[in-house]
Amino acid sequence: MAGVTGIGSGIDIDGIVSSMVAAERAPKETQLANLEKKTTTQITAVGALKSAVSAFQTALESLNKPELFQARSATSSKTDLVGITASTTAGAGSYQVEVKSLASGSKVALAAISNTTEAPAAFASGTLSISLGVPGSPPTTESFSITVDESNNSLAGVRDAINASGNEMGVSATIVTDEEGSRLVLSSSKTGAGRDIRLSVPDEVAAETGQTALSSLAFDGAASSTGAGPRVLSSAESAELTIDGLRVLSETNKVEGAIEGVTLDLKAETADNEPLTIGVVVDEAGVKKQVQSFVDAYNKLIGVINAQTKVAPVGGGAPVTGALVGDATARTLLGTIRNELVNIQGDGAIRALTDMGITTQKDGTLAIDSDKLDKTLAGSFEQLSGFFTGDTGLAARLDDKLKPYTETGGILEQRNKVMTETISGIDKQKEDLTRRIASLQERLYKQFNAMDLLVGQLSNTSSSLLASLDNLPWAANNSKS
Known part of the structure; x- marks a missing residue:
């Protein structure tokens, strides 16, 4: 409430009120702004953490599939003549195939x-x-x-x-x-x-x-x-082919059952006495790729946690702190994962990640010794399946530890809910502050304007008294003398 300023007293009432209001508003505004910035940054950090944990869980789910370790890799020396696919029931082996005629x-x-x-x-x-x-x-x-x-x-x-x-x-x-x-x-x-x-x-x-x-x-x-x-x-004809010299007839050009678990896709006839080679082996490359995906997802999660929980020095200035520095949730999550990774399982050749060439680095990430992993795949393939899959496998155990954090109503969701409520509380405090400052400003203007009016009245009274005194007889005689 602005009014006529300083008429009676000559005081800059607007300036005084503005200064007093600003002095009252600034500390609270700064406090709320800092709290809002910190909370918003933490909401973003918790969102990134939840996303990384979910990506890691997806990698665990893909790894926890027994059929992954039963998959077969099938190859054909001449894919333009015969294609091949193999199911998990196919036995490893190599075969010589001649296509005499195609089905028509x-x-x-x-x-x-x-x-x-x-x-x-x-x-x-x-x-x-x-x-x-x-x-x-x-x-x-x-x-x-x-x-x-x-x-x-x-x-x-x-x-x-x-x-x-x-x-x-x-x-x-x-x-x-x-x-x-x-x-x-x-x-x-x-x-x-x-x-x-x-x-x-x-x-x-x-x-x-x-x-x-x-x-x-x-x-x-x-x-x-x-x-x-x-x-x-x-005329309608059946396909005729030989597998290692054994004659096979098929009503279609997709030959199923001639070799257990193998489907041959006949595309063209082979030249006389020039058989092609088809091979079926355990899909070690597919398993290795999935193990690499597991390590990559874990390293991404560690990278997010490190970025949000560490204090990084910056030259001679103030250090840069992560949004979750000192946060108990992030520390507990990290500790839970690491404890499960180093947990010894069983008594076979593969009891821990280190047995297959996966080790922890100084920064907490995992690294793969490719040669050692290849040797493990070649020599202990079935034990590798037991280590990762099943209800007691590493993938299931890790997923069980992570579910409380990412499930609906879980730890991270509750944490985000609390911070969202904090942001709502800040907005309410801002509204309350605005109302309080407006009330303060109105009260100050009333007080200073009342003072200004009183000073003006006193000044007028003083002038009137002085004039009256000057008109008294003794005051007039004194002035003549």
Whole structure:
């Protein structure tokens, strides 16, 4: 509340009030600003810590998988001819493979039909059945049928009906026009000897004038005629290959079960007497990569903790302190992890990380002796699995220690909640300070303005008294003398 200033007293009331208000406001504002800055920095630090712990837990989860240590690495000397994948049941070994022929599907061209723009073909009504032989003992047949009537009795209509109904069975149709006329050409995506396409007409209506008998599309899939007759363009065949000289037949080009746990993807035939080599070995490289990911995630976590809890000297000036220096949460977390890492497990060849070449450095991070780890992978692979995996393995034990920190409602979340509440409290204190300072300023202005008014009144009274005294007789005589 600003008013007319210093009229009665000549005092700079605005300056005095501003100075007094600033003196009252500054210490509290500085205190709140410092607390807000510190708390915000700690919130950021705790967030970074939680993120690093979560990343470490992800690495632990990936490491705690028995199937990782059961994985197989499969190789082919000529991947353009034969691809290979291996499951955990595959035995280690090397094999010589020759691909004699690839599996193929059936393809037939039906009898040529006169079909022009001026006189398009029109079939008599009836039922057309398309079937594929299925190898077996005894062989069976899978089939589908289409109904031909006035709505679809053209070549294009029959083609579309076959494509719509034959999709699930892998049969498709198209129209090819050669020197003899237009033909329906049917292809099957199903491979394997005996899966040849056959067409029959179990039910048809006699052709009317200008129509073509539906039975003209019948084909037994075997007899291949010339001229306008139907013909086999390619027969359905099984793949033939040899594995270490043993003959193998497969209905498809994905050969499963010939070698236990191994799938061969046949892409092309091999040259005569030039077999390729396929190999299956334990996937040591995959395990080593995962161990490296574990070490990297741990080192990242240590880096975050070190950055937030250490005091770093800076030349001759004040040292730079981390946001969590002296923080009990960070110290306890670090101590818990380190205690678990050095814990001796079992009585085999691998009882601790040092047994596989993983050691702790001066800064608390881990380092891998690659040669020693390779020797461990080669000589004690199964023991390595037992050390890391399972309910009592290192990965599970570490994860159990870390869960209280990162789970919902855990230590770090509670810590963050408290600091967030502190920030909210600071905002409230700022509002309270603003109200208190405004009240103080208003009170001071009232007091100083009242004083200024009183001083003005006293000054006027003093002047009036002096004037009255000057007019008294004795004062006048004195002035004459």
